[in-house]
Amino acid sequence: MIAALALVVGIVAGLVLRPTVPTWLEPYLPIAVVAALDAVFGAVRARLDDVFDAKVFVVSFVSNVLVAALIVYLGDKLGVGSQLSTAVVVVLGIRIFGNAAAIRRRLFRA
């Protein structure tokens, strides 16, 4: 699993380098991370179902991150920033839970 290794490499790099987040990025980074996590869980589920396509994963990852950041930005501008951000996190959380449940079913029953 090269991707799992890559995840570990990224974590180690983050612990070693300890960069500071630029100010313009700060409100979007947590949402982007959750959106990316959703894409990753979806990819793991697809892998277990043998329908994984790297192209689909890349596109969904990037689009998830961009859409989530866009929604947060729009919400801030409209004045409903905290509500929209909450909504995005809730929806992503629901999807993550759904994917995680499917993964669990695949791993422990099938």
Next chain:
Amino acid sequence: MPDKPEKPEKPDKADETGEPEDAGRAGEAGDPAGPGPEAASPHRRRHRRLIRVSAGAVTVLLTALLGFAIVVQVHQNSSSDNLNNLREEDLVGILDNENARAERLRQQIADLQQTLRRLQDSGDRAAAARQQAEQDVQSLGILLGTLPATGPGVVVTVSDPHGNLTPENLLDVVEELRGAGAEAIQFGSVRVSTDTAFTAPPGAGGGASATAGPGGGPGGGSVAVDGTTLVAPYRVVAIGDPKTLDTALNIPGGVAASVRNAGGDLTVTERNRVTISATRALPVPKYAVPTRH
């Protein structure tokens, strides 16, 4: 995550890196020298392979980036005081809370300062009152005779060799001293005060006549002062202005003259410092009570 590694391909990136999708399709369509209908497959397969591999590479990159971003965000969240991450409306709410809190604390400071001032004032007043009370105790003690005293004054020696002096004569001496401003008087061993009584000693027949009665001694007469029997010569100590006391006793026709007329003698010695050590107990009034004012 790379997909099933069934095809052990090593794609030749040098050829295919810059190849756009259209060029791939055009190549397979217009190639006359190619192997025919299967010519579509290798190009398309290579094209698909390129996409797969590059997608695989990007996947790896993206997962690494995700791990990196997770760690960075966790570190960011744990270290900062989280004010940077808040929205404007939240920050305004926090600012309002802090302002209200600062206002309450300022009010509290003002109240406490006022209380402090009040306590300091009352503390000062209490100290002044105590000081005044202590001074009063001193003055009253001296004047009433409950405290020993010292100061400039006179020592008066009254001799009565024939025992002719009456208690009234001796009382006159004390009264004259009082009138001249004596602040404390000691007659013999007794402190003289407001209600000191000069009486004939018990057993003596009162009156001016000579007998040295049972209380009389070799010096002459005797007298009872507040019940204490004293025998002549009497030593009277008075604290006050020495000159005034001396002059008062020696007024022509005054106390000194009366004593000498009765056969005794009176001498006054001015002193810079006399000590009165006799004291009396503080009398407690039985009938009089202070009026409210």
